[in-house]
Structures are given as structure tokens and as C-alpha cells.
Amino acid sequence: MSMTNITDTISIDSDSLVYRVATTSDCHSLAALINNSYGGELSRQGWVDRTHLFSAEGRRTNENTLFNMINSDTHVFLVFFGEDDQTLKGCISLEHKPEVKTAYIGMFAVRPDLQSRGYGKFILSAAENYAMNNWNVQYIELSVITHIPELISYYKRRGYTDTGQRQPYPAHAIPPEATLRDDLELCFLSKCLKKNEEKPI
Ligand SMILES: CC(C)(COP(=O)(O)OP(=O)(O)OC[C@H]1O[C@@H](n2cnc3c(N)ncnc32)[C@H](O)[C@@H]1OP(=O)(O)O)[C@@H](O)C(=O)NCCC(=O)NCCS
Numbered sequence: 001m002s003m004t005n006i007t008d009t010i011s012i013d014s015d016s017l018v019y020r021v022a023t024t025s026d027c028h029s030l031a032a033l034i035n036n037s038y039g040g041e042l043s044r045q046g047w048v049d050r051t052h053l054f055s056a057e058g059r060r061t062n063e064n065t066l067f068n069m070i071n072s073d074t075h076v077f078l079v080f081f082g083e084d085d086q087t088l089k090g091c092i093s094l095e096h097k098p099e100v101k102t103a104y105i106g107m108f109a110v111r112p113d114l115q116s117r118g119y120g121k122f123i124l125s126a127a128e129n130y131a132m133n134n135w136n137v138q139y140i141e142l143s144v145i146t147h148i149p150e151l152i153s154y155y156k157r158r159g160y161t162d163t164g165q166r167q168p169y170p171a172h173a174i175p176p177e178a179t180l181r182d183d184l185e186l187c188f189l190s191k192c193l194k195k196n197e198e199k200p201i
Contacts, residue, residue: 018083030079033090036111037110044112045113079091092124101137108142140160145187163190166188167185
């Protein structure tokens with residue numbers, strides 16, 4: 001993929017990362033990035049540990065799921081590349097829920113060997129800006145497995161608060177045989193992007 005495609009699509013920014021909206025031609029490299037970040041041996045190079053929750057066979061996603069998301073009218077996938085080497089370094093997805101003025105974040109990943117350099121903060125902030133500028137949303141939401149408290153703390157330091165909402169980890173997300181506990185649960189976090197905007201009457 002040429003640099004021209006990257007700069008033509010949406011945005012280019014500092015900190016040696018450039019980003020654009022994903023296309024279906026990204027599915028293969030996106031699946032590898034996400035699966036290697038969320039589990040398995042390579043994920044151990046990063047700081048978020050799920051090896052006590054899922055076996056190595058538990059794949060977070062596949063190319064077919066990503067293909068459908070990228071083609072969906074309600075989702076946008078942002079992909080982040082090195083400015084110089086153009087290798088995929090991170091990604092994040094956004095789902096637009098206009099009825100509740102909300103964007104829902106998912107599939108947020110940084111290549112395990114590149115974590116803890118500030119890329120995650122840059123990607124999250126780019127996603128928030130994308131949702132505000134393109135969809136004019138008031139809230140950003142996401143969910144985290146309650147058994148990963150260090151990740152919940154990470155989002156709280158970025159201004160997200162615990163909504164109190166809990167939900168059993170969806171059985172369709174990962175095959176039950178790949179989960180190492182039967183009490184997996186999602187915790188929903190939210191951030192208000194427009195604190196001063198008056199709420200509709
Ligand atoms: C979550 C993720 C995207 C963050 O990306 P990143 O590039 O590492 O993030 P940053 O470099 O911006 O920030 C690293 C943070 O981790 C913290 N951190 C580093 N090592 C840590 C550890 N062992 N325990 C707890 N926190 C740690 C740092 O203190 C820093 O937070 P701070 O800036 O508030 O102090 C990345 O870890 C990842 O891909 N994880 C696997 C997939 C995943 O869990 N995605 C989120 C699903 S909800």
C-alpha cells in the first residue's frame with residue numbers, strides 16, 4: 001500500500017504514527033495484529049495479560065468478522081502505521097449509536113512489542129476525535145473484562161468512568177472451550193466528550 005493512500009484517506013499526525021480508515025484489504029493484517037495482541041505467546045510481550053483467562057487457541061477475531069465490520073455502515077476501523085516503515089502498529093474500531101449520541105470502542109490493539117510507548121494513548125485520543133468530528137457524539141463507551149483491573153485503571157486515567165453496568169462475557173466472542181473461567185464478565189466504561197453541552201429536553 002502506498003503512502004498516497006494513507007494521506008488521502010483521513011488524517012496524518014505526529015508521533016511517527018499515521019492513520020486512515022481501514023478497507024477490506026486490511027483484514028488479513030488486522031486479524032493478525034488483534035489476535036496476537038489479545039492472546040497467545042506474542043501477547044506476552046505486551047503488558048495486558050489474558051493468559052489466565054483464555055487458552056492459546058482462543059482467537060479474538062477472524063478475517064470474516066473484520067470484513068463485515070469494515071463493510072458495515074455503523075462501524076469504522078482506524079488503522080495506524082509507522083510514518084517511515086508503513087507497518088501496521090495499532091488499530092481501533094468505533095461503532096456509531098446515534099440514538100444515544102454514543103460511539104462504542106472495540107478491537108483496540110497495539111502490536112505487543114511496541115506497547116508502553118504512548119501509541120495506545122494516541123490511538124484512543126484519535127478515535128475520540130474521529131467520533132466527535134464525524135458523528136458529533138457526546139459519549140464514548142467501551143467494555144473491559146472485569147478480571148483485568150490494570151486495563152480498567154488505564155481507561156480511568158484517560159477520563160473513563162465505571163457505569164456500573166455488567167454483562168456476562170458473550171459466548172459468541174470466543175469459543176467456550178477456549179475460556180479458562182466460567183465467570184467472565186464485562187464492565188462498561190463511559191466518557192463524556194462534551195461536558196458543557198446542554199442535554200436535550
Ligand atoms: C491496551 C493497549 C492498546 C494500550 O496500548 P499501549 O501502546 O501499551 O498504551 P500506552 O503506551 O499509551 O500506555 C501504556 C500504559 O500502560 C501502563 N502500564 C505499562 N505496563 C503496565 C503494567 N505491567 N501494569 C499496569 N499498567 C501498565 C503505563 O503506565 C501506561 O499508562 P499511563 O500512561 O496512564 O501511565 C495495549 O496494551 C494492547 O494492545 N493490549 C492488548 C489488547 C487489549 O487489551 N486491548 C484493550 C481491550 S479493552
